[in-house]
Amino acid sequence: MTRREIARAVTAAVGGASLTGTALGAAPAYATGQAGPTGLTTGQHGKYGPVVRHTGRRPTGYEVTFRYHAPSAERVQLKGEWYFERPSELSPRVTGPDHLVETQGLLPAQWRPGDVPASHPNSTSPVWPVVDMVRGRDGVWSYTTPLPSGVYTYGFFVDAQADDTTTAGQLPDPGNPAWNVTDGVVQGRAVDRSQIYVPSDPDFRTVDRSWQGPAPHGGRGKLRYVTYGSPGHVTPADENYLVVYTPPGYDPKRAEPYPTLYLSHGGGENEMGWSTQGAMADIMDNLIGHGEVEPMVVVMPNATGYASSTQDQAHRTDLIERVIPWVEDHYNVSTSASDRAYTGLSAGGMRTAYLLLNNTEVFGYYGIMSAGLPPNTTLTEERKAAIGQVSVYVGCGWQDPINVGFSTLHRGPFRAVRDLTAAGIHVQTDFVDGGHEWHVWRILLRDFLTRVAFLPPTTASAAWGA
Incomplete structure (x- = not known):
């Protein structure tokens, strides 16, 4: 039984748009730094x-x-x-x-x-x-x-x-x-x-970050740049962009559809952030190649260029009504919420929080990186019950200034953990040394994937007889 099948079984125990797109097939690439015989x-x-x-x-x-x-x-x-x-x-x-x-x-x-x-x-x-x-x-x-x-x-x-x-x-x-x-x-x-x-050179006690580098086993996923129709999107008008990662050996006819990770960028960035600065494709290749996670499709939307809306409503609507149906129509991915995960950094962490609070039924796993809950969030009994059915993760750098909260946007990761926990919601946390920085977010991505996404829920009320 796979990790996802176990997750499905435990979750069960506890309780199409028409779009056009153009795409580019490509492999991730940057200077590898893999030294040859001459060093x-x-x-x-x-x-x-x-x-x-x-x-x-x-x-x-x-x-x-x-x-x-x-x-x-x-x-x-x-x-x-x-x-x-x-x-x-x-x-x-x-x-x-x-x-x-x-x-x-x-x-x-x-x-x-x-x-x-x-x-x-x-x-x-x-x-x-x-x-x-x-x-x-x-x-x-x-x-x-x-x-x-x-x-x-x-x-x-x-x-x-x-x-x-x-x-x-x-x-x-x-x-x-x-x-x-x-x-x-x-x-x-x-x-x-x-x-x-x-x-890394172990003689100098540098931490081994090989999981961020080109996969030594040679299995490489593919990156694809997609333009899709997005009526009402402002810049560009009525269309928007995605970057999609397919895992090594992706099989469009595989009997078991793939799970999908939706991965959101930070403020001032776009759909290219995770596949460049985030080294996402190499991280995924390594995790999949070493058997730490199962093969999955990763979707990186552009969350900018929408008309202003409360709690990012315009983007959330586009994601749910257009992006997810487009992905499920064009790729061999599961249509079950229990096989979808969403995470993002900074502004993308806020998008995760908005989805967790307002669209809890869309994803089974929510990872908030370097962000908190919106000010004046009320965790009603209905909300607590809904959030209790999904897995929640909050991570940040210990030295990140975002921990103090941005009063007009959110109240910080520390307070998010406190407020969710006080409401009886189980939260998996991950705080590491570092600031508001890609060094931290690469680590959080790996940890979210290996500890939370597509794994059985770890709440005390999970169906182990509770």
């Missing part, structure tokens, strides 16, 4: 991509050289996701309603075991170091830095005055483009940044 690997997409070297030297055993070919440029700068914090030396360690933790802003050369990426100053904005690159005689600008294991986002600024708070004018790495770029042509929405994966 050196160039980017997959050209001789000017990043180079990952195993040095065997402190502080991490690895270094990355970033390169940008711009012979006529006067100045090229690099912005990278690598300020670090040292949680063991933070006092207090936890951001909460009464205090905000300020991180140290350590640079890669200062990294020590236990340090994790975090913006500096600590905020909900991606505040990262910006450095000047050095021009070589061949017109290639370069910059080398050590990095511990993990996925890092970076971008370039050419003849622009950049600082650690700006993304205006940021350019992706043409030697390491996003998965939806083929021969320089973007199909779908362009992104302004690239990602690099760095392996």
